[in-house]
Amino acid sequence: MSYRTKLILSFLLVILLTILITLLIQRAVIEPKWTQFLTNFSLERRGPELASIVAQNIQRARRWYELRPLLEQLSMFYRVKVFLTDANGDLQVQSRYPEEIQPVQAEIDKALEGITSSIEISLSNGQKADVVTSPVYVNNKLIGTIQIVQERTNLGGVLSFPLTSSLLIGGGIAAFFSLFLVYLVSRQVTLPIKKMKQMALKFSQGDFTARVELSSRDELGELAQVLNDMARKLEETERIRKELLANISHELRTPLTTVQGYIEALMDGVLPEAKREESLKLVLEEVKKTESLVNSILELSRLEAGAIKMELCPFDLKNLIHWIKDKLDLPYQRKGVNLELQLPEEKIIVLGDPDRVGEVLEIFLDNSLRYTEKGGIVRVSCFKKGNEAIISVKDNGIGISPDELPRIFDRFYRSTKIPRGEKLGAGLGLAIAKEIIEAHGSKIQVESAPGEGSCFTFGLKLERG
Ligand SMILES: Nc1ncnc2c1ncn2[C@@H]1O[C@H](COP(=O)(O)OP(=O)(O)O)[C@@H](O)[C@H]1O
Numbered sequence: 473m474s475y476r477t478k479l480i481l482s483f484l485l486v487i488l489l490t491i492l493i494t495l496l497i498q499r500a501v502i503e504p505k506w507t508q509f510l511t512n513f514s515l516e517r518r519g520p521e522l523a524s525i526v527a528q529n530i531q532r533a534r535r536w537y538e539l540r541p542l543l544e545q546l547s548m549f550y551r552v553k554v555f556l557t558d559a560n561g562d563l564q565v566q567s568r569y570p571e572e573i574q575p576v577q578a579e580i581d582k583a584l585e586g587i588t589s590s591i592e593i594s595l596s597n598g599q600k601a602d603v604v605t606s607p608v609y610v611n612n613k614l615i616g617t618i619q620i621v622q623e624r625t626n627l628g629g630v631l632s633f634p635l636t637s638s639l640l641i642g643g644g645i646a647a648f649f650s651l652f653l654v655y656l657v658s659r660q661v662t663l664p665i666k667k668m669k670q671m672a673l674k675f676s677q678g679d680f681t682a683r684v685e686l687s688s689r690d691e692l693g694e695l696a697q698v699l700n701d702m703a704r705k706l707e708e709t710e711r712i713r714k715e716l717l718a719n720i721s722h723e724l725r726t727p728l729t730t731v732q733g734y735i736e737a738l739m740d741g742v743l744p745e746a747k748r749e750e751s752l753k754l755v756l757e758e759v760k761k762t763e764s765l766v767n768s769i770l771e772l773s774r775l776e777a778g779a780i781k782m783e784l785c786p787f788d789l790k791n792l793i794h795w796i797k798d799k800l801d802l803p804y805q806r807k808g809v810n811l812e813l814q815l816p817e818e819k820i821i822v823l824g825d826p827d828r829v830g831e832v833l834e835i836f837l838d839n840s841l842r843y844t845e846k847g848g849i850v851r852v853s854c855f856k857k858g859n860e861a862i863i864s865v866k867d868n869g870i871g872i873s874p875d876e877l878p879r880i881f882d883r884f885y886r887s888t889k890i891p892r893g894e895k896l897g898a899g900l901g902l903a904i905a906k907e908i909i910e911a912h913g914s915k916i917q918v919e920s921a922p923g924e925g926s927c928f929t930f931g932l933k934l935e936r937g
């Protein structure tokens with residue numbers, strides 16, 4: 473059942489219940505009260521009164537039939553049948569309706585003896601009726617009798633019909649308006665829901681470009697906002713995934729093409745004997761490069777997926793820095809770049825994964841070497857600050873332009889402005905470093921200006937105690 477149908481049905485139910493309850497209240501409370509009210513005006517009290525009204529008019533009238541209009545009026549007003557007899561008890565005039573009611577002669581006879589009576593009779597239709605009979609005197613002389621018959625209908629019913637019908641009409645009007653209202657309100661609810669459903673459907677088909685346009689500030693508006701944000705993120709993720717795949721395939725194809733070329737040349741025997749060994753060395757180099765690239769890609773994707781757990785343990789930071797320096801001294805000496813350390817006297821024990829932190833330092837130092845000219849200086853320093861050890865790698869190399877700075881941590885991002893003689897990197901180093909440092913709960917900061925050099929800084933928690 474649709475939301476709208478449910479809403480309409482529940483509205484109708486409420487209206488119906490309201491009518492029903494009102495009717496019950498009317499039956500139980502209003503009708504008895506009304507009946508009681510009417511009884512007070514009923515015949516028994518009014519009988520003698522009517523008799524005196526008639527008596528006054530008989531005085532004025534010359535003929536019995538002249539009283540007829542009066543009787544009709546009384547009959548209509550009080551819903552009674554009225555009979556008038558003369559002093560002999562003969563019926564002279566009567567009101568017209570209800571025609572089937574006949575005078576009760578026995579009571580008329582009593583009235584002729586001066587007795588006012590009030591009895592109850594059963595009519596031919598089974599209804600009960602009250603009969604009041606009074607003598608009519610003019611100047612203390614009995615001139616006739618008046619008999620008034622009132623059918624005992626359900627007096628409350630007199631009221632109940634108009635009440636019930638007005639209730640039903642009111643209910644009908646209310647139902648009409650509420651249907652209209654439900655239509656408007658439910659449209660406001662169901663339309664956005666339908667839109668969002670369509671959007672989710674598109675998601676499931678891999679289309680993340682869909683958006684819901686909804687400006688309302690209610691819960692639905694908020695939901696639409698969340699959905700749109702989700703779509704934006706999914707679209708971005710999808711874009712990155714495609715880009716990554718394209719990048720990876722490109723990076724792998726280049727060395728493979730080179731290797732293929734060499735192997736084909738070797739097999740064809742077109743290379744002179746002297747060049748063979750050199751070619752094989754180049755092939756090996758390409759294969760190693762490819763392997764390291766594949767390793768980097770694997771490592772980055774596992775870091776991003778959170779599949780690599782950091783083995784956090786206390787370790788001696790100065791020791792690690794010394795170790796990395798020893799490892800990289802040779803390539804630095806080869807290029808003629810000075811690698812300096814600036815470490816405090818005291819021991820610095822930090823909490824972290826020493827292998828991974830060492831990897832980060834290697835990435836920084838590898839970059840600094842790559843992007844610093846011969847004769848340049850690269851300095852690794854560390855110091856305590858609060859409950860952290862701050863480590864930085866600073867060079868006076870080519871630097872990074874402000875427009876490139878926000879992108880250098882992106883996967884596969886690499887500058888095209890590489891120094892002469894340097895090979896293009898894969899652009900994964902800083903992305904890996906960023907993941908590792910973030911997994912340590914810290915952040916990498918960069919300061920750099922073109923032509924002045926760069927400084928990469930991060931903090932590590934000091935071991936307590
Ligand atoms: N010390 C540095 N000096 C100048 N540019 C740097 C330095 N470190 C990183 N960069 C810039 O950041 C880019 C991304 O670095 P990285 O992720 O290590 O990739 P790669 O070194 O393979 O190019 C580099 O291509 C370079 O443009």
Ligand SMILES: [Mg+2]
Binds near residue numbers: 897900901
């Ligand atoms: Mg690098």
